Amino acid sequence: MMEKMIFGRYIPGESFVHRLDPRSKLIFVFAFILVVFLANNIVTYALLLAFTLLVILMSRIRLYFLINGLKPIIILLVFTFFIHILFTREGDILLDLGFLKVYEEGLRQGIFISVRFLVLVFMTSILTLTTSPISITDGIEVLLNPLKKIKLPVHELALMMSIALRFIPTLMDETDKIMKAQMARGSDLSAGPLKERIKAVVPLLVPLFVSAFKRAEDLATAMEVRGYRGGEGRTRYRQLKWDWRDTLCLVVFVIMTALLVFYRN
Amino acid sequence: MDIKLQQVSYAYSKGTPFEKYALFNVDLTIPHGTYQAIIGHTGSGKSTILQHFNGLLKPSEGQVHIGERVIVAGKKAKELKPVRQKVGIVFQFPEHQLFEETVLKDIMFGPMNFGVSEQVAEARARELIKLVGLPEDILNKSPFDLSGGQMRRVAIAGVLAMDPEVIVLDEPTAGLDPRGQKEIMDMFYNLHKERGLTTILVTHSMEDAARYADQIAIMHEGRCVLNGTPHEIFSDSDTLEKYRLELPHIVRFQRKIEQLMKKPLSKICLTEEELAAEVAHALREGRDAK
Numbered sequence: 274m275m276e277k278m279i280f281g282r283y284i285p286g287e288s289f290v291h292r293l294d295p296r297s298k299l300i301f302v303f304a305f306i307l308v309v310f311l312a313n314n315i316v317t318y319a320l321l322l323a324f325t326l327l328v329i330l331m332s333r334i335r336l337y338f339l340i341n342g343l344k345p346i347i348i349l350l351v352f353t354f355f356i357h358i359l360f361t362r363e364g365d366i367l368l369d370l371g372f373l374k375v376y377e378e379g380l381r382q383g384i385f386i387s388v389r390f391l392v393l394v395f396m397t398s399i400l401t402l403t404t405s406p407i408s409i410t411d412g413i414e415v416l417l418n419p420l421k422k423i424k425l426p427v428h429e430l431a432l433m434m435s436i437a438l439r440f441i442p443t444l445m446d447e448t449d450k451i452m453k454a455q456m457a458r459g460s461d462l463s464a465g466p467l468k469e470r471i472k473a474v475v476p477l478l479v480p481l482f483v484s485a486f487k488r489a490e491d492l493a494t495a496m497e498v499r500g501y502r503g504g505e506g507r508t509r510y511r512q513l514k515w516d517w518r519d520t521l522c523l524v525v526f527v528i529m530t531a532l533l534v535f536y537r538n
Numbered sequence: 539m540d541i542k543l544q545q546v547s548y549a550y551s552k553g554t555p556f557e558k559y560a561l562f563n564v565d566l567t568i569p570h571g572t573y574q575a576i577i578g579h580t581g582s583g584k585s586t587i588l589q590h591f592n593g594l595l596k597p598s599e600g601q602v603h604i605g606e607r608v609i610v611a612g613k614k615a616k617e618l619k620p621v622r623q624k625v626g627i628v629f630q631f632p633e634h635q636l637f638e639e640t641v642l643k644d645i646m647f648g649p650m651n652f653g654v655s656e657q658v659a660e661a662r663a664r665e666l667i668k669l670v671g672l673p674e675d676i677l678n679k680s681p682f683d684l685s686g687g688q689m690r691r692v693a694i695a696g697v698l699a700m701d702p703e704v705i706v707l708d709e710p711t712a713g714l715d716p717r718g719q720k721e722i723m724d725m726f727y728n729l730h731k732e733r734g735l736t737t738i739l740v741t742h743s744m745e746d747a748a749r750y751a752d753q754i755a756i757m758h759e760g761r762c763v764l765n766g767t768p769h770e771i772f773s774d775s776d777t778l779e780k781y782r783l784e785l786p787h788i789v790r791f792q793r794k795i796e797q798l799m800k801k802p803l804s805k806i807c808l809t810e811e812e813l814a815a816e817v818a819h820a821l822r823e824g825r826d827a828k
Contacts, residue, residue, distance in 0.1 A: 284555055335555070338554065338555060341553075341554075342554075447634075450629065450634070451634060451635055453589065453594050453629070454627075454629045454632065454634070454635035455635060456594060456622065457592060457594065457622055457626070457627040457629070457697075458622075458635070458647060458648035458651060458696065458697065458700065459619060459622055459623060459648055459651030459652045459700065460647075460651055461619070461651075475637065476635075476637045476647065479637035480634055480635055480636065480637050483682065484634060
C-alpha cells in the first residue's frame, strides 16, 4: 500500500544531483520555491518547467516513477486546474457549452497554477529523492549554525529531525507488521462501512503507540549510556564538502533568476 | 485442509526501483495434518512464504491453494476472511499485537471478528488461558501489565481462539527462557496431535525442527531447495553445510559417539531417548559379538 509512495524517500545514486553538497541543494530548493512566484507569463513558466525537467534528467530518476509516486498530488493538481477553469470569469469566452463557459483567463490561470504546483512538487521531491535524510539534516544544521548566536538550539533541532526521519521507515515496517497480525485475526481495514473501518484502526494504533514510546525510551537510555551530552564540542564523522559543482549550481540558479526577472511582465 | 504452493514467486515493491524478489518458483505441498517445519537463514524467504498461507501476500507469479480456495497471481482475491479463520498465524513477537483493555477482550477479538458469539468467544478464552499455562484471573488484567512471557502466551491464545485448522508459527519461542520455550513448543505439539491440526513451524532452530516436525523444508535465497523427513534431511550433512545450516545438537553428539565407538550407528537419532536406546543397542551387539 505504502510502497508506491515516494514522499520523503531516498533513492541512492551517483548522478550529478546526487553528488551535490546538501547545503547547495537546500539553498537551491528554498530559493527556487521563492523564485517560482516571480513567473507570471508563458515565457517565464516555460523557463521554470524546462529547468525542472533538466534537473529531473540530471538526477537520473525515471520520470515514470516520479509521476507514478506523486499520483495523489497529481489528482489534487487536476482538481485545482478545473476549479480555475470553472470559476475564473475574465477575458474572452473560449468554449460555451451553455451551462459551462470557459474563459481565456480561467484557462491561463489554471495552466499557470498547475505548472507552478508541479514544478514545486517535482523540485522538492528531487531534493529528498537524491539526498539521504541524514545529509539533509547535516546540511540544515550547518546552514542554521549562525542562529546559535540568538540562542536557537540548532544542534538539538537537527538531532530531533534526524531521529524523526530515522524512525519513519521503522514505524512504517511496524505498522505493516501489526496490520498483518490484526488482519490475520480477522480485522479488516480495507472493506466494510466507514464506521467499521474507523473502529478497525484502534487495534492498529494502540500497539503502534505502545511500541513507539518503548522505542523512544530505549533510545534515550542508549544515548545516555553512551555519554551523549548535546552538541557542545562534538566533532563530525561526515564532513560536508563544497566543490565546483555546488558553485556551478548556484551560478546557474542566479542566471535563471536573472532571466525570470528579465522576461516577466 | 491441504496447502499447496505452485511455482510461487513474490517480489516486494513490484514496479518500483526498490523491486526485490524474495521468492522464486517455490513448490511446496503441505498435506492435511502434517507438522511441517520450514528452516533457513535470515533473508531466505521464510517470513515471506508464511504470509502466503492465508492470503496476506498474494503471489506475484504462480498460485496458492488453501483448501478449496485458490489464489492466483494477478487476479483479485476477494473475501479472504474464511481463509484467515481457518489458517491462524502466530507472528514473530506476537505480543506486539495486543491492544485491548483486558486480556479477555483481546483473546475474544479474533473469534468475534469471524462472527462467533460473545458467549462462545468468552468460553474459548477461559479454556485457552489454562491451555497456554496462565491462571484464569489474569483474564481481567490489562495485557500491558503482564510480563513479556505472559504477553506472548496471551497473544498465542488470541490466535488459537479463532479455532483454526492450520496453525502457522513464526519463531514462536524467540526471546523466551529455555523452560518457557519447551512449554510452548510442547503445547503446540499436543494441540497438533489432539486436534489433528496442520502445523507449520518457521524457525531456525534445528533442534525444534528435528524434535517435532514430520517434514522439513529448507529455504535458501528465496528457493525451496529441499523437502523431506527429518531423518532424510539430517543424514545428509554435506547438503546442509552447502546451505550454511548446522546439524541439530543431538545429531552432532551422535557423530562424536560414533567416532569414539569407531563405527556408525544404524540410523540418525533425533531425540535424546532415541539416541540412548540406539547406543545401548549397539553396545549390546558389540558384547554379543565377543
